[in-house]
Amino acid sequence: MAKPTRRELLQLAALGAAGAVAGVASAQEVxxxxxxxxxxxxxxxxxxxxxxxxxxxxEYAASIRKARMEHKLPENSEPCVxxxxxxxxx
Amino acid sequence: MRxxxxxxxxxxxxxxxxxxLSKAIKSKQVSSVELTEMYLxxxxxxxxxxxxxxxxxxxHALRQARAAxxxxxxxxxxxxxxxxxxxxxxxGIPTRWGSPGHHDQVFDHDAxxxxxxxxxxxxxxxxxxxxxxxxxxxxxxxxxxxxxxxxSAWDRxxxxxxxxxxxxxxxxLGCVPYSLGSETSGSITCPSAFNGLTGFRPTYGRVSRHxxxxxxxxxxxxxxxxxxxxxxxxxxxxxAGYDPKDPTTLRxxxxxxxxxxxxxxxxxxxxxxxxxxxxxxxxYQEVLRIFKKLGYxxxxxxxxxxxxxxxxxxxxxxxxxxxxxxxIRGERFQMLADVHQVAGFTTxxxxxxxxxxxAMRLRTEAxxxxxxxxxxxxxxxxxxxxxxxxxxxxxDKTWVNMGGDGGPSNLLGWPSMAFPMAWEDGSPIxxxxxxxxxxxxxxxxxxxxxxxxxxxxxxHPVT
Numbered sequence: 001m002a003k004p005t006r007r008e009l010l011q012l013a014a015l016g017a018a019g020a021v022a023g024v025a026s027a028q029e030v031x032x033x034x035x036x037x038x039x040x041x042x043x044x045x046x047x048x049x050x051x052x053x054x055x056x057x058x059e060y061a062a063s064i065r066k067a068r069m070e071h072k073l074p075e076n077s078e079p080c081v082x083x084x085x086x087x088x089x090x
Numbered sequence: 091m092r093x094x095x096x097x098x099x100x101x102x103x104x105x106x107x108x109x110x111l112s113k114a115i116k117s118k119q120v121s122s123v124e125l126t127e128m129y130l131x132x133x134x135x136x137x138x139x140x141x142x143x144x145x146x147x148x149x150h151a152l153r154q155a156r157a158a159x160x161x162x163x164x165x166x167x168x169x170x171x172x173x174x175x176x177x178x179x180x181x182g183i184p185t186r187w188g189s190p191g192h193h194d195q196v197f198d199h200d201a202x203x204x205x206x207x208x209x210x211x212x213x214x215x216x217x218x219x220x221x222x223x224x225x226x227x228x229x230x231x232x233x234x235x236x237x238x239x240x241x242s243a244w245d246r247x248x249x250x251x252x253x254x255x256x257x258x259x260x261x262x263l264g265c266v267p268y269s270l271g272s273e274t275s276g277s278i279t280c281p282s283a284f285n286g287l288t289g290f291r292p293t294y295g296r297v298s299r300h301x302x303x304x305x306x307x308x309x310x311x312x313x314x315x316x317x318x319x320x321x322x323x324x325x326x327x328x329x330a331g332y333d334p335k336d337p338t339t340l341r342x343x344x345x346x347x348x349x350x351x352x353x354x355x356x357x358x359x360x361x362x363x364x365x366x367x368x369x370x371x372x373x374y375q376e377v378l379r380i381f382k383k384l385g386y387x388x389x390x391x392x393x394x395x396x397x398x399x400x401x402x403x404x405x406x407x408x409x410x411x412x413x414x415x416x417x418i419r420g421e422r423f424q425m426l427a428d429v430h431q432v433a434g435f436t437t438x439x440x441x442x443x444x445x446x447x448x449a450m451r452l453r454t455e456a457x458x459x460x461x462x463x464x465x466x467x468x469x470x471x472x473x474x475x476x477x478x479x480x481x482x483x484x485x486d487k488t489w490v491n492m493g494g495d496g497g498p499s500n501l502l503g504w505p506s507m508a509f510p511m512a513w514e515d516g517s518p519i520x521x522x523x524x525x526x527x528x529x530x531x532x533x534x535x536x537x538x539x540x541x542x543x544x545x546x547x548x549x550h551p552v553t
Binding site for chain 1: 404434
């Protein structure tokens with residue numbers, strides 16, 4: 001079986017979400033296609049153990065994203081592009 | 091074999107300092123070939139028994155040692171063996187980045203820090219074990235390495251730390267006089283602390299990263315892992331400097347001998363009691379007593395509160411996934427030893443640009459933390475409250491009450507020198523001195539002063 005393309009997997013995820021709205025898909029079924037989006041980047045499918053760890057890693061990444069959203073940066077602040085700050089010489 | 095090793099070790103103590111070894115070579119008390127054979131022997135036995143060795147470079151080393159013996163010594167590192175974290179490219183010698191998926195990787199060039207050491211007449215005896223891909227996928231077990239779990243030099247039931255695991259264990263075991271490690275976020279200071287070493291994380295940009303595996307272009311630093319501040323000085327001076335092959339290297343000259351007034355040392359609020367860190371507290375208080383004896387003033391400091399660790403995580407995820415994207419998407423990716431790394435890198439590939447840019451913008455805001463340098467010249471804090479955790483359990487179960495620097499030091503490129511300051515159940519606990527960017531002289535001078543007043547750094551495991 002050919003590896004599904006990322007677009008196909010995204011469609012699958014969308015279908016899963018639609019199913020949840022219609023009340024025919026469990027929450028677990030909705031989550032699975034999300035992981036498939038990640039897995040679609042890989043040359044080979046993950047085994048069961050790796051899939052379980054992937055679910056945890058995705059959840060962790062979401063917690064990191066949530067934590068960063070809780071810290072608002074000043075409007076118009078710029079990214080750091082010089083990693084050794086000027087004027088640090090004391 | 092054993093008798094040869096024993097004879098060499100009667101002639102030269104494998105735990106001698108670089109200065110002592112250099113003197114022995116200059117006076118022809120020992121040849122570079124003899125030193126090299128002694129350390130190769132220790133790597134073959136002790137080093138391998140601790141899973142600290144990625145590749146022994148016997149033939150290459152003996153060629154270099156013979157050349158060193160034929161030349162007149164003109165540098166303290168001339169003829170002295172060393173080991174390098176297997177993340178640094180070495181021409182014609184496998185450089186596997188600790189990864190089973192890179193088992194056949196051989197570069198046709200030397201990393202700049204390696205060539206700088208070669209120019210001084212140094213002898214590469216081993217590539218040293220490391221956590222696969224420097225642990226960028228959030229490793230969760232000590233055996234996240236092609237060479238298995240690297241064991242602490244002090245207690246084989248404990249982990250040697252990472253990601254410069256082999257550099258830590260091998261140097262502490264007297265398998266090499268010194269080694270090179272690298273740090274994105276803790277990978278020099280952690281294994282230095284867990285093995286009782288003095289490790290020097292220089293300012294970002296001080297040492298060329300050319301030829302080093304990238305985990306994070308904006309965070310990675312290369313530095314020495316040694317058995318004293320003095321040894322670190324010799325090695326850092328040898329490898330530091332601008333390199334046109336790494337545009338992020340600093341043009342400012344390293345000056346560890348800079349004349350300074352007595353430093354004022356910043357101290358953070360530490361929670362020894364809450365973290366059940368009695369041994370660490372004892373060592374910490376002993377260091378404070380040394381500061382007092384030396385006439386160093388201390389002052390309480392704190393960082394502005396920001397989610398520094400969140401920013402580091404996002405940067406590591408994003409830059410690491412980009413640096414290793416071909417591998418992650420390739421056929422060999424799932425050969426990684428730790429399935430958590432597979433999961434972590436897979437997830438990291440989907441990190442969003444807005445998240446990364448938030449982290450880089452936070453880094454700009456974090457520059458405010460440089461204000462602590464208005465109050466002090468250097469800060470002192472434990473690397474961790476306890477020694478390395480048990481080697482046979484996952485870190486999510488064992489990484490408890492460890493503490494650690496949760497500040498902006500890596501985000502802002504500050505230098506740090508880790509050094510041993512206490513023992514708990516026979517295993518070392520490290521302290522560290524951090525200073526502003528480009529002020530490695532402060533780290534070096536404070537730790538050297540501590541080591542003149544104490545003997546923690548002289549202790550070594552029974553081998």
